[in-house]
Amino acid sequence: MRQLRQHPASLVEVGLMLYPDCQTGMVHGITDLFDIAGRFAVDNGRAPVRVSHWRLQDGGGFARCYDSHPGEPAGNSPTVLIAPGSLHKLLEADEVAPYARWLLDRHAQGAVLASNCGGAFALAATGLLAGRPATTHWYFAEEFKTRFPDVRLEAxxxxxxxxxxxxxxxxxxxxxxGLRIVERLLGPSVMMETARFLLIDPAGREQRNYASFAPKLTHGDEAILKVQHWLQSKEGRVNGVGEMAREAGLEERTFQRRFKAATAMTPVEYVQHIRVGKARELLEFTRRTVDQIAWSVGYEDAAAFRKLFHRITGLSPNEYRQRFAVPQPLAEVA
Structure with missing residues (x-):
């Protein structure tokens, strides 16, 4: 693992690469997080954290537009350089080039590169992620895989x-x-103090705990789209692939091939995601037992349902309920 180098003026610097429509909430939030961590670091006899924001200039090149320590000597490359995500749109292929070049150059100078959400598209455009694991927002996963098929995406x-x-x-x-970077820069004690101060759970989490099922509907295959709408209306309660193929008006093998091409899922996987989505709703809003919920979404074998639920969400049904159940009183879902 590359060692994070110390700033020559005893500061460690975390830079954020700004671009049009990047997520300002993330930029300001993580700036505050590093400021708080830096205060705890100083209390523990460690170097403070310098936070800088960098913007592409009209004449080319990047310059600081914010510096938490403007009076201190500054180098040209942060210790860690972060590409934020965006609430609005991703950097398109024709827009990302100057950002990717700068990230690549800073990486060559020893900076550790980081991204949040859609910022992974800028990192991937450098070519540095080829053959390596990376994550991005689950909503962008299919587009990411299309644009960067050589990256080992683990959404x-x-x-x-x-x-x-x-x-x-x-x-x-x-x-x-932010907490991961704080841990690497300043150690686990400062990370835990920062997490406690911000009331953040530092334990490992997975996106699939939170991700809702967002099926592809813009594929242009009308027969498959018809079946998708039909499956949604039936909440996945169907009698096998044959029934789906008949609804599509297609021979079964043809249906399976076209369904996979259109949705990137097999028909069985698609139905499983619909059923688990309904089960999540019931766990959040009702008091029904897990066995009752399994039966109501189409599974006679509650053990098989529990295994499937964990595979898709990363949590057991009971863990999911503990984390996401709506506070009392709970409304019963029919």
């Missing part, structure tokens, strides 16, 4: 620390990313 992961590159997934995963 279930909240944070992947691969030494010189650290990627974080969800829109709010900047908290997990």
């Amino acid at each position: 279930d992961r909240m944070v992947i620390d691969d030494g010189d590159i650290v990627t974080a997934g969800g829109l709010m995963a900047w908290t997990d990313l």
Whole structure:
């Protein structure tokens, strides 16, 4: 693992690469997180943290537009450089080039690169992620795989620390990313103090605990889209692939091939995700037992349902209920 180098003026510097429509909430939030961590670091006899924001200039090149320690000597390369995500749109292929070049150059100078949410697209555009694991927001997973097929995308992961590159997934995963960087820069004690101060759970989490099922519906195959709408209306309660193929008006093998091409899932996987989605709703909003919920979403074998639920969400049904159940009084779902 690449060692994080110390700033020559005893400061460690975390830089954020700004771009049009990047997530300002993340930029300001993680800036505050590092400021708080830096205060705890000083209390523990460690070097403080310098936080800087960098913006592309009209004439090319990047310059600081914010510096938490403007009076201190500054180098040209932060210790860690982060590409934020975006609430609005991803950097397109024709927009990302100057950002990717700068990230690549800073990496060559020894900076550890990091990203949150859609910022992984800028990191991937450098070519540094080829053949390596990375994560991004689960909503962008299919587009990421299309644009960067040589990256080992693990969209279930909240944070992947691969030494010189650290990627974080969800829109709010900047908290997990920030704590991971604090741990590497300042040690576990400062990280835990920072987490406690901010009331953040530092335990490992996975995006699939939170991700809702977002099926592909813009594939252009009308027969498959018809079946998708039909499956949703029936909450996945169907009698096998044959019934789905008949609804589509297709021979079964043809249906399976076209369904997989359109949705990137087999028909069985698709139905499983619909059923688990309904089960999540019941766990959040009702008092029904897990066995009752398993039966209501189409599984006679509650043990098989529990195994499937854990595979898709990363949590057991009881763990999911403990984490996400709506506070009392709970409304019963028919």
